[in-house]
Amino acid sequence: MDKKKFGKTFIVILTFALLFFGAANAGAYAVNTLFFPAQEFGENTYIGTTDVSNMALADAKSLFAGQVEAWRETAELQVTYQDATANYPIDNAEILLDETISQAQSGIQNNFVYHLPPETTVAFLAEQFPVAAFTEADIATIIAKLEQGLAAGQIQTHVTISDDTLQLEKQVVADVSFPNQLKSIGSAEVVSALQAVEIPAGAQFSFLEFINGLNLNEVTDAELTEIASAIYTTVLKTNFSVDERSIGNAAPELVPVGQEAAVNRALGIDFVFTNPNASSFKLTVAIEGESLVVSLSGYPLVYTYAVQTGSEEKVKPRLIKQYSAFVSTGKEIEEEGAEGVRVEVLRSVLADGQELEIEPISTDFYPPVHRVEVYPLAIAESAESPTTATVPQPGEFVDANGDGVHDAVASAPAVPVQGEAGFIDEDGDGIHDGNADEQPAESATDAPAGGTAIEEEAEEPVYDKAGNLISP
Known part of the structure; x- marks a missing residue:
């Protein structure tokens, strides 16, 4: 009997214990479910470029925590001050996940929250942009710009820090x-x-x-x-x-x-x-x-810029000859002429006296001014003239028309031979027959019936100044 009582008592106690602990857990679950439900993001919610829609906050934090190291290995933050750009040491950038998750709102695009140590930023600016004496206020402004640039969570981020908000001395x-x-x-x-x-x-x-x-x-x-x-x-x-x-x-x-x-x-x-x-x-x-x-x-x-002008290349002028009726003898110089010049212009970029880059700017060319000389017109012989003027010897000067110029006597026209242009051979004797204009004039006329022949004096031929026959 004692064993039976003990068994019953043990079963009763175990049953009540199970009921007690079950009720306690069920109550806690009910309280958490009804009064403190698990928080999660709503639809269309993004943090950076990651979709966290319908994801619990804790799960989202765990997701990003596993991606931090991978982001550090691939991310790049480029910082530009005036004419220089340098990479910020991204290893020292810290993503504040708790602040990122707590500040995120459902249904919108949210940013990450970053923290850049001031001492890292100061050392970076002094090393990369030593020409700029940044104030404490400038450094605080720059840190805020860098953190804002990283907030989108991109792999590559570019931030320009040299706007007019800086307190640098110009x-x-x-x-x-x-x-x-x-x-x-x-x-x-x-x-x-x-x-x-x-x-x-x-x-x-x-x-x-x-x-x-x-x-x-x-x-x-x-x-x-x-x-x-x-x-x-x-x-x-x-x-x-x-x-x-x-x-x-x-x-x-x-x-x-x-x-x-x-x-x-x-x-x-x-x-x-x-x-x-x-x-x-x-x-x-x-x-x-x-x-x-x-x-x-x-x-x-940051850099120094120097203008480099190459050696001047001289370009020789050409000589242009002209002919004019207004020049009688010798020559006249209408244009003396001048040399041209060609020069190449470059711009070199220097850092601490060391040349980093050479940028071609232009090649300037000023053409030469050509020399112009004017000569008298040359007396051209007529290609169609059948005669050649000769200089009269003493006692041979003839001036039939009284113009004071020697009247040259035309030479007999050339007779074409067989095979040349103008050759006529109607009688087939191989000799040019000529034409009526080429036949010599008769020196007398037939006498009238019952009388003697009366000689007629042939007319004197008349020539022009070039020796060409003028028809009467």
Whole structure:
């Protein structure tokens, strides 16, 4: 009996224990289900480029946690300051998964939350862009831009940090000085208007459009060319791009060969350049003593730019001979002629004095001016003249028509032979028969019946000055 009682008692206790623990677990499940349901994202929810629709928050966190290392191995963050670009050490970037998951909202595109250590960013900026003295405020702004750029979760991210929000001090990045040959009032007005012109980030500057907005009284295209050429040479010493530039027909006298930027208002010949940087620059043109000085000011550039002009290749002029009735003897020089010149212009990119790249800019060619000599007309012999004029010897001068010029006697016309043009042989004797015009004139006429022949004197032949027979 004791064993039976013990067995029953044990069964009762076990049953109550199972009921107790079951009720407890069921209650906890019910409470969690009814009052604290598991959180999950709704439809059309993305974090970065990953679809997390209908996924529990914990599952989403676990998913991204397994992808962090793979992202570090393939991701790339490119940072651009002015004219230089460098890769940020992405290994030090930290993805804040808890903040990313908690801030994500269902039904929209969400970003990751990143943290970049300030000390890593400071070291990176000092190493890659040493020309810029960033302030603490600048560094904080740059970190925020980099973190925002990474937020989309792309494999490759590019961020430009050198916009006008930085507190960097602007300085002269390029300047040039040309001899001042400007004389007119209009040129002085152009220089005055160009004393402080802002070139916005990514903006294009047209020299013609600028001066067309001025009320110029008097200025020549040559003076405008001198000003534009000085600006052009300054632009070549930066990373600015030249969009439109021309040269004149002849090598310039006031501007070095290879540095000319011709301007012609009537033909619409312009000089145009673009500021490719993310920050603005200031163009300044001024006359300082006997010099025309041009400068560009802005945030310092990382690289140094130098203009290289190759050796001038001379092009010899040709000789052109002309003939004129207005020149009687010798020759006249209508154009002395001048050599042409060809020169190649390059732009080299330097870092710490070391040449990194050479960029071809242009090949300027000024054609030679050919030499022109004018000679008298040559006396051409008539190809159809049957006679050749001869110089009379003493006592042989004949002047029948009284014009003071020797009347040459025509030679007998040439008789064609068999096989030549004009040969006639009607009687078949192999001798040219000639024609009525070639028969000699009779020296007398038949006498009338019952009388004697009366001789008639043959007429004297008449010739022109060239010795040609003139028909009576």
